[in-house]
Amino acid sequence: MELTVLSGGTGTPKLLAGFRDHEKFDNDELTIVANTGDDVMISGNLVCPDLDTVLYTMAGIIDEETWFGIEGDSFVTHERVDSLSVSDPREHYLPEEKQTEGPEIGHWRRFSGYREFMRIGDRDRATHITRTALLSEGSDLTRATARMSSRMGIEATVLPMTNDPVATMVETPQGPMHFQEFWLARQGEPKAQSIEFRGIKGARLPGAVREGLDRPVLIGPSNPVTSIGPILEIPGVRECLKATTVIAVSPFVNDRVFSGPAKEFMEAIGREPSTRGMIEMHKPFLDAVILDNEDTTETELPVFRTNTDMDAVGPETLAASILEKMKEWVS
């Protein structure tokens, strides 16, 4: 069956690995729309953490320990950058006036490579260089991603949510900061008070994403606020979702989260950090939910309960049962 998955950077890629490995699923029929709000310009190039994780997952080269970067990658450049810098504990977010200089796609998220607060592998860096090279030659992120995806032998269609700059900014008592500064450089320690997707109102929905949203849509078990949230806020996406079948896999078991800062961010936007809160968030377009066997959340929506703990059952098992259930729901 044709299927479009909305993805962030950890939980959903894990599930995507299940689709990738599922023998009875034709990867040609899979479209993946990845969040780009977490992207940053650093060390001279555009890094798209969620998009890259999706690419590496579908290419079978993802580091499955961290779900970030390429398995077995070396860190020669990164370590040498560190040795060329004097000790300095902070990321180097460029000054305000530099944030809207240079290629538009880097707006509001430009970091210097000094000490490189993001741990970038040598093979991983080649993706950033090639992507940024293609952009500088006039390509857009959709086409640049397609070219690299093809070189990586990926059969699924991997799409960035938009070709325009969207920067996920976290408001904290220490001021607003980009998601990556908050999460990587400050280890999520400042209190997240609110979230802004800067640029979102001007972000256009690429034709390929619009087509993908004509098909049944699976919202993967990613952070609903900073991973799925930016995709939903692109003008036009909600209308598409209302017109198709949308099924969400909860990233929670009741109010317990599988990984990452979903809880803190749900609270920051005034939502209950739980499956219930997620269902409330997606209510206007949500048609059914997939919950863990232990999740006791009650809802009027059709529910399919299964073991959603992929560390226990394996991504392929979960993907297979989701696919089977979706076929039933969609038909």
Place this chain on the structure above:
Amino acid sequence: MELTVLSGGTGTPKLLAGFRDHEKFDNDELTIVANTGDDVMISGNLVCPDLDTVLYTMAGIIDEETWFGIEGDSFVTHERVDSLSVSDPREHYLPEEKQTEGPEIGHWRRFSGYREFMRIGDRDRATHITRTALLSEGSDLTRATARMSSRMGIEATVLPMTNDPVATMVETPQGPMHFQEFWLARQGEPKAQSIEFRGIKGARLPGAVREGLDRPVLIGPSNPVTSIGPILEIPGVRECLKATTVIAVSPFVNDRVFSGPAKEFMEAIGREPSTRGMIEMHKPFLDAVILDNEDTTETELPVFRTNTDMDAVGPETLAASILEKMKEWVS
């Protein structure tokens, strides 16, 4: 003795390795002014081939086979960039209108990193990232170089010839192209018809270079046109050189060149490609010359003949005899 050396990227660094290793020479007394006309923006960062070769030489980590990059470096990123590209034999020089976008120092020499026509090592790349990071944070090339030089434990003072953009452009029957396109991407095959140092009229002489040029100056055995030429053309340099003692080591033995495209470039600017041509070029400020024993060039200037073939005598031997002779000439 205090000494300032003008350097390009191959012959002179080899001699600098001799100064570095000479026991009786205090590296604190050495200032090196490096050509920056060959620099390019590529793969998101500013690459300064001559400056880097000087840094790596003085840090004792230069690859002494190629005099480019760091000894024993790996090429993980570079090779992966190649594998992510479709076959395409050419450098990707960005279109005209992009050449003067973004950081000024990259003007007229912006290449995309697609296929990365310059072979960049992983450790080497860290230099480019750190340099460009410092520039993006508001440093200039002089200060960025000083910071990295200090991290590399270098005692000599290493200076870029200017902090302003100067791009060495080669006019050929196939149109004008940057020096690196001509030399690396096209292997010097098109005929060089003339040379332009784009931006040179607006290039300012940094205070540190001006101070360096108050001391006795040694013009190293580099290509007189594209390595030494840009330094000489910076407004103010010739006046400084006229006021101090300037000694040149010929990169030729009569009309035979030790390495590189000096011959082709001398011809392109209408000079005899020989020691005689080099002396003519530098005549207005040249005080003495150091020639190879086999060089029979006649000149009215004081001449010191020695074995200048460093592959035969070793850089340290040549450096030692040059130092001894210079002391005599300067006193």
